[in-house]
Amino acid sequence: MSPVNRGAAASSEFQGENMEPTSAGLTEETQAVPAAHSVALTKTYGVGQAAVHALAGITVTFDRGRFTAVMGPSGSGKSTLMHCMAGLDRPTSGQTFVGDLDIGSLDDAGLTRLRRDRIGFVFQSFNLVPTLTAAENITLPVALAGRKVDQEWFGYLVKELGIGDRLTHRPNEMSGGQQQRVACARALINKPAIVLADEPTGNLDSKNSVIVLDMLRHSNRELGQTVLMITHNPEAASYGDRMIHMRDGEMVAPEKDPQWTGAKR
Ligand SMILES: Nc1ncnc2c1ncn2[C@@H]1O[C@H](COP(=O)(O)OP(=O)(O)OP(=O)(O)O)[C@@H](O)[C@H]1O
Numbered sequence: 001m002s003p004v005n006r007g008a009a010a011s012s013e014f015q016g017e018n019m020e021p022t023s024a025g026l027t028e029e030t031q032a033v034p035a036a037h038s039v040a041l042t043k044t045y046g047v048g049q050a051a052v053h054a055l056a057g058i059t060v061t062f063d064r065g066r067f068t069a070v071m072g073p074s075g076s077g078k079s080t081l082m083h084c085m086a087g088l089d090r091p092t093s094g095q096t097f098v099g100d101l102d103i104g105s106l107d108d109a110g111l112t113r114l115r116r117d118r119i120g121f122v123f124q125s126f127n128l129v130p131t132l133t134a135a136e137n138i139t140l141p142v143a144l145a146g147r148k149v150d151q152e153w154f155g156y157l158v159k160e161l162g163i164g165d166r167l168t169h170r171p172n173e174m175s176g177g178q179q180q181r182v183a184c185a186r187a188l189i190n191k192p193a194i195v196l197a198d199e200p201t202g203n204l205d206s207k208n209s210v211i212v213l214d215m216l217r218h219s220n221r222e223l224g225q226t227v228l229m230i231t232h233n234p235e236a237a238s239y240g241d242r243m244i245h246m247r248d249g250e251m252v253a254p255e256k257d258p259q260w261t262g263a264k265r
Pocket residue numbers: 045046052053054072073074075076077078079080081124
């Protein structure tokens with residue numbers, strides 16, 4: 001099978017034990033349901049004087065097959081939004097949906113299945129397992145799902161991301177950039193329907209940034225995956241076909257984002 005398996009992500013999106021349709025006429029409606037969306041999403045950390053409103057009521061839709069870049073200053077709530085969309089963090093109020101599945105309705109086992117089967121996440125801080133080698137880290141989602149590794153796809157990811165000579169190394173034996181590329185391969189190994197990447201080029205030089213960005217674009221265009229990518233870099237953001245800007249926990253117009261310099265694609 002070619003590593004470029006168009007439609008694989010989309011067709012797997014409504015599989016799994018928790019993926020019961022919630023509306024009638026699913027076949028036609030499925031196409032109309034966005035990949036993910038949030039409704040009046042808030043997240044407050046702490047209480048009283050110390051409360052931080054990381055998300056102040058975000059209603060946003062991520063259509064299937066789009067590549068959205070999320071920009072905004074440090075502390076504006078980008079990671080919090082992404083964690084809530086991926087079911088990694090529970091919102092204070094509001095709802096998040098993956099397809100037509102209300103993430104808030106899931107118990108821990110359901111959340112685990114959702115993250116395992118439909119979502120690939122590149123963490124800002126990598127979150128590699130320190131005791132595992134690069135190869136073991138990359139294939140961990142496959143192992144957890146009890147599946148067999150698609151060796152052709154594994155080889156493709158490793159080659160394209162330039163980490164073939166680091167596969168037997170543990171995270172503390174790799175540079176930050178190498179760890180980030182391993183984290184990227186791990187997020188893509190299961191060909192998830194949605195890829196969320198939190199500053200995937202934050203630790204990379206320009207050459208390796210292009211490698212990772214090309215890989216995300218490939219995932220989006222060839223596999224039909226929905227991609228959400230946080231970045232501080234307008235050039236990286238220009239890989240997306242849509243940009244959203246955040247400030248103080250809200251979505252704002254581009255001109256209200258101090259980082260936005262108006263780079264064109
Ligand atoms: N676990 C937490 N406890 C308390 N406050 C938190 C926590 N996580 C995030 N925050 C606060 O929420 C706000 C939004 O944080 P978030 O990490 O979403 O920002 P960000 O836009 O991703 O920033 P950066 O660009 O620096 O990664 C910040 O003020 C942050 O300090």
